[in-house]
Amino acid sequence: MNPDHAPIHQPEAGRAPRNMKKIAAASVIGTTVEWYDLFIFATASALVFNKVFFPAFDPLTGTLLAFGTFASAYLARILGAALFGHFGDKVGRKSMLLISLIMMGSATFAIGLLPDYRSIGIWAPILLLTLRVIQGLALGGEWGGAVLMAVEHAPADKRGLYGSWVQIGVPAGTLIANLAFLLCNAVLPNEALLSWGWRIPFLASVLLVGVGMYIRLNTSETPSFSKVKATAAQVKIPLAEVLTKSWKQVLLGGIATMSTGTAFNLIVAFGLTYGTQTLGFSRNQMLTIALLSCALCIVLLPLFGLLSDKVGRKPVIIGGIIAEALLAFPLFWLLDTKVFSFALLGYLLMMSAFAANYGPIATFLAELFGTKVRYSGLSISYMLSGLLGSAATPIITTALLSATGRGSSVAWYMIGSALISAVALLLLAETLSRHAPAAATGVDATTSLS
Numbered sequence: 305m306n307p308d309h310a311p312i313h314q315p316e317a318g319r320a321p322r323n324m325k326k327i328a329a330a331s332v333i334g335t336t337v338e339w340y341d342l343f344i345f346a347t348a349s350a351l352v353f354n355k356v357f358f359p360a361f362d363p364l365t366g367t368l369l370a371f372g373t374f375a376s377a378y379l380a381r382i383l384g385a386a387l388f389g390h391f392g393d394k395v396g397r398k399s400m401l402l403i404s405l406i407m408m409g410s411a412t413f414a415i416g417l418l419p420d421y422r423s424i425g426i427w428a429p430i431l432l433l434t435l436r437v438i439q440g441l442a443l444g445g446e447w448g449g450a451v452l453m454a455v456e457h458a459p460a461d462k463r464g465l466y467g468s469w470v471q472i473g474v475p476a477g478t479l480i481a482n483l484a485f486l487l488c489n490a491v492l493p494n495e496a497l498l499s500w501g502w503r504i505p506f507l508a509s510v511l512l513v514g515v516g517m518y519i520r521l522n523t524s525e526t527p528s529f530s531k532v533k534a535t536a537a538q539v540k541i542p543l544a545e546v547l548t549k550s551w552k553q554v555l556l557g558g559i560a561t562m563s564t565g566t567a568f569n570l571i572v573a574f575g576l577t578y579g580t581q582t583l584g585f586s587r588n589q590m591l592t593i594a595l596l597s598c599a600l601c602i603v604l605l606p607l608f609g610l611l612s613d614k615v616g617r618k619p620v621i622i623g624g625i626i627a628e629a630l631l632a633f634p635l636f637w638l639l640d641t642k643v644f645s646f647a648l649l650g651y652l653l654m655m656s657a658f659a660a661n662y663g664p665i666a667t668f669l670a671e672l673f674g675t676k677v678r679y680s681g682l683s684i685s686y687m688l689s690g691l692l693g694s695a696a697t698p699i700i701t702t703a704l705l706s707a708t709g710r711g712s713s714v715a716w717y718m719i720g721s722a723l724i725s726a727v728a729l730l731l732l733a734e735t736l737s738r739h740a741p742a743a744a745t746g747v748d749a750t751t752s753l754s
Contacts, residue, residue: 323457323524328469330519331454334405335473336480337509337516338446341412342439344481344505346573349698351485351580351587352502356420357429378687378695380437384444385687386543389680392449393542397456397679398525401449405520408442409513411435416506448683451666456526456675461613464736467667468609474662475601475655478572480512481505482598486591528675546677546684553672554681558688559728560621561665565693566721567628567658571597571651574701574714575639582705583642593644597651601659608663616736617668622729624661629722631657636711671735693721 384404392400415435421428450470458466484505492501546554572594579590612620631654638650666686673681697717704713 324459324462324466326523327454327457328466330523331450331466331470332472332476333519334401334516335447335450335470336476337405337473337512338408338443338450339473339477340480340512341408341477341509342443343478343572344412344484344509345415345436345439346478346569346698347481347485347576347591348502348505349573351489351576352498353432355498356502357432378440378691380440381444381687381690382684384441385448385683386444386680387441388445389448389683390542392445392452392679392683393677396525397449397452398520398523400445400679401453401520402517404442404446404449405513405516408439408446409509409516411438411442412506412509416503416509444683444687447686448679451670451682452526452528452679453523455667455670456528456678462610463667463671464609464612464617464664465606466609467670468605468612468663470666471605471609471662472602474568475598475605479595479598479602482572482591482595484508486588486595489587489591528678531675542677542680543684546673546681550673550677550681553732554685554688556728556732557669557672557681557685558692560725560732561669561686561689562693562728563625563628563718563722563725564658564662564665565690565695566697566718567654567661569694569697570635570701570714570718571654571658573698575651577698577702578705578711578714579639579647583639583647585642585644585647589644589647593648593651596648597655600652601655604656604659605663608660609667612664612667612736616734617664617671618729618732618734620664621661621668622726624657624659624663625722625726625729627657628654628661629719629726632715632718632722633712635718636715640711668735672732 388400388404412435415432418431418435419428447470450473451467454466454470455463485502488497488501488504576587576590576594579585579593580587585593608620608624631650635650635654638646641647669682669685670678672685700717701714704717705711707713
């Protein structure tokens with residue numbers, strides 16, 4: 305075995321169950337806070353930012369500019385992944401998670417204090433973009449570290465399960481974000497919502513950050529990194545190491561994960577705009593639909609993670625990708641009925657497919673890389689997928705709808721994204737058995753966890 309690519313070190317059996325409850329709680333709460341901060345921006349982009357920060361433009365252009373600001377974070381996430389990945393592989397997972405949480409919370413709180421376009425003109429969207437970039441930098445380091453805190457602490461036969469707990473942060477954060485806007489929208493008139501009500505969800509994030517900080521301060525460093533640090537075996541430049549020796553895994557892993565971002569943002573970002581501006585659903589109706597579908601996803605993610613521990617990561621992920629492609633047209637057929645119950649059904653079906661795809665992917669990506677470069681490799685690969693899928697989806701789908709006037713064009717986009725991800729996934733080897741003392745299973749031997 306290449307000494308630069310050590311296996312995931314297993315915790316002592318007697319301590320694993322007790323420790324894992326704390327680690328799982330820290331993973332869920334910490335990532336929920338981060339994704340809440342990210343997705344209140346997505347929800348605000350779809351519902352109010354075009355009027356608050358881009359009022360000089362027509363509604364479509366304003367929405368595109370708001371989504372463009374939303375997408376800017378995904379470019380910053382790549383830089384954040386490289387930066388936090390470097391220090392995460394050199395200094396440790398825990399310290400990077402604390403720094404990323406403080407950065408994200410501070411930027412989100414500051415967005416809630418920003419003057420609007422009518423108050424300071426062009427400086428309003430410029431400051432919004434700056435704070436959005438800081439959010440992106442923070443999330444670039446957050447997700448990979450949270451995954452490793454869970455996966456590197458977990459027993460070998462439960463990595464899929466505990467890795468999927470980290471993924472719960474996405475629908476949970478989105479659920480809380482939508483619930484916050486749903487409540488504000490329900491109790492405030494539209495004028496008050498646009499004037500000051502939209503700020504409440506951003507300012508309230510400081511409470512969640514406080515809880516996340518408390519939880520993370522009371523968790524320990526992972527066994528895998530502790531073993532590397534004890535022997536002073538850290539790689540000098542982890543980013544250079546992973547991009548020279550494992551670049552195929554980084555690239556293919558990012559492309560394989562792309563459809564998760566496409567599917568999820570189709571639901572939580574584009575879907576809100578399409579439902580309210582094109583189909584005539586009220587904001588409350590669309591927020592309720594998104595909220596209920598996220599609640600279902602929270603339940604399904606650990607089930608699919610557990611299934612991946614039984615049958616393998618790739619079969620579960622590919623099943624989710626295929627389901628996303630098959631459901632693309634039915635989703636829009638159901639939405640276009642303009643009937644609340646049918647629209648909800650479409651969302652629930654697509655979110656179920658997303659959960660199968662997304663649940664095991666964190667563990668799968670982590671298992672592609674060795675301990676000394678795992679933070680860097682995992683983070684860059686996942687953030688690349690965000691740039692390819694999540695960042696592009698709201699902009700492309702809004703442009704497609706404007707050009708064609710038909711949801712079918714967006715459905716074809718979802719299908720194309722799914723097919724590309726499926727091909728990339730098939731080019732990667734199964735990682736389930738990499739905790740066993742066996743040879744590499746088809747991927748470049750330097751990335752084996754064996």
